[in-house]
Amino acid sequence: MPFAVIGSDEEVELSPGNFVRGRKYPWGVVEVENERHCDFKKLRSLLLRTNMLDLILQTNEIHFETFRSLKLGTLNKENGAENSDDANGMKKPRRLHNPKFKEEEEALKKFFTEQVKAEEQRFRQWETNIVNERNRLNQDLEDMQAKLKTLEDQVKKLQLYKK
Structure with a gap:
């Protein structure tokens, strides 16, 4: 057709x-x-x-x-x-062989390295603060447990004394 x-x-x-x-x-x-x-x-x-x-x-x-x-x-x-x-x-x-671009690349690398170091320092400080806070809270917990133990002993003595 x-x-x-x-x-x-x-x-x-x-x-x-x-x-x-x-x-x-x-x-x-x-x-x-x-x-x-x-x-x-x-x-x-x-x-x-x-x-x-x-x-x-x-x-x-x-x-x-x-x-x-x-x-x-x-x-x-x-x-x-x-x-x-x-x-x-x-x-x-x-452009990869151009000194101007190499200088700019070096400046950017330096800036990036400084930023990374600053962030790492901030992270280390944050980590130190968290460890210190954990230690403080653990010490508080131990102190409270010691007080609780002392109070329980006093309660037992009083109960024995009343009998």
């Missing part, structure tokens, strides 16, 4: 403010996206549905891998593998 397919890259005005993709003829307008005028939508759907996996696989396996190998081969020939900075033969950005 033959398909009736038309194509156009022009927008045609059907009614005021209503534009569609199509062709204008003396006898009327043929719309690309109208299924009564053109089988393009059906054909597109059929082709994409049946061939999408092949398209994806071919694009990935053939075109992308070919491009990648050519690009890496070109980089290695231009720069030499010994001049490249990483395993793929790609150069590191120039």
Whole structure:
């Protein structure tokens, strides 16, 4: 069964403010996206549905891998593998070699180190305070237990004395 397919890259005005993709003829307008005028939508759907996996696989396996190998081969020939900075033969950005950026990086590292040291000191102080508080509370508990023991002994003596 033959398909009736038309194509156009022009927008045609059907009614005021209503534009569609199509062709204008003396006898009327043929719309690309109208299924009564053109089988393009059906054909597109059929082709994409049946061939999408092949398209994806071919694009990935053939075109992308070919491009990648050519690009890496070109980089290695231009720069030499010994001049490249990483395993793929790609150069590191120039800014990594710029003294201004190195100074800025060192300043940031120093600032970060100082921040870490300050936080570690704050954490150690917090930990010391918690240990001291725990020791104080344990001592208070021992004192209360000793008082309780003393009071219990006094109660026992008084009970024995009354009998």
